[in-house]
Amino acid sequence: MKKFKIILCSIYLLFAIYLMTISPYANTSELYLNNIGTLFLFLLMIFDLYKNTLGKYGFFGLFLFSVFHSIGSTWLYSFVPYNEWVDSLFGVNLEEYFDFSRNHYDRLVHFSFGVFLLAATKDLIIKIYKINFKSALIIAFLSIQVFSMFYELLEWGIAFSLSEDMAESYNGQQGDMWDAHKDMALAMVGSMISWFVISFSNRKENNSAEDIAIN
Numbered sequence: 489m490k491k492f493k494i495i496l497c498s499i500y501l502l503f504a505i506y507l508m509t510i511s512p513y514a515n516t517s518e519l520y521l522n523n524i525g526t527l528f529l530f531l532l533m534i535f536d537l538y539k540n541t542l543g544k545y546g547f548f549g550l551f552l553f554s555v556f557h558s559i560g561s562t563w564l565y566s567f568v569p570y571n572e573w574v575d576s577l578f579g580v581n582l583e584e585y586f587d588f589s590r591n592h593y594d595r596l597v598h599f600s601f602g603v604f605l606l607a608a609t610k611d612l613i614i615k616i617y618k619i620n621f622k623s624a625l626i627i628a629f630l631s632i633q634v635f636s637m638f639y640e641l642l643e644w645g646i647a648f649s650l651s652e653d654m655a656e657s658y659n660g661q662q663g664d665m666w667d668a669h670k671d672m673a674l675a676m677v678g679s680m681i682s683w684f685v686i687s688f689s690n691r692k693e694n695n696s697a698e699d700i701a702i703n
Contacts, residue, residue: 492544492547493533493536494537496533496547497530497533499551500529500530500533500551504530504554504558507558507559507561507562510562511563512563512567513562513563513564519561519562519564521646522560522564523558525557526554526558526561529553529554529557530554532550533547533554541615542608542611543607543611546608546609546610546611547608549603549605549606549608550605550608552604553600553601556596559593560597565593565594567591568591568593570591570593570596595670595674598636598671598672598674598678599674599675599678601632601675602632602674602679603682605632605679606625606628606629606632606678606679606682607682607686609628609631613627613628613631621690625683625686625687629679632676632679636671636672636676640671644668
């Protein structure tokens with residue numbers, strides 16, 4: 489397990505450094521501000537190497553979310569060229585097909601926050617409070633919603649200390665007054681999907697264990 493985590497940490501570190509070198513916003517305060525989260529996520533991964541709190545899937549979820557965040561930070565979230573990538577690979581222009589009026593990469597990351605971090609949060613709660621699987625999963629789900637809300641409040645607070653242009657690039661609201669509400673809703677939907685998958689997987693594992701015990 490530790491070898492698996494070390495490999496993911498190494499991949500993420502190299503990936504994050506590479507993205508910072510190719511960013512069109514290299515050596516700007518906006519890029520450094522957005523990558524505070526990148527450093528924080530990497531430190532979480534390193535911390536878990538020593539504490540071994542997260543299970544395999546929880547740690548892998550943390551890794552995947554960190555990758556999505558680093559991509560967003562590289563292009564300040566609002567300018568991630570995902571439409572160009574999809575168009576060049578599959579010949580589909582998402583902006584035209586779905587009539588997008590904004591860059592939706594930030595929404596994808598908020599959704600992935602719920603999808604990828606529920607397992608890690610559940611693992612952490614079980615480790616700290618020594619409670620059963622179902623209770624930990626419920627608390628983890630509620631924790632995701634609280635974390636999502638606090639992030640929006642933190643983002644709002646930071647924006648107040650910045651210039652108008654810098655606040656807009658950091659906040660990524662893109663003129664949508666309901667941006668924070670939609671972000672939190674997507675995190676909730678993502679965590680609900682993850683809850684279903686984790687519960688189904690756990691039930692399947694328990695049934696398999698019972699079959700082995702009977703046989």
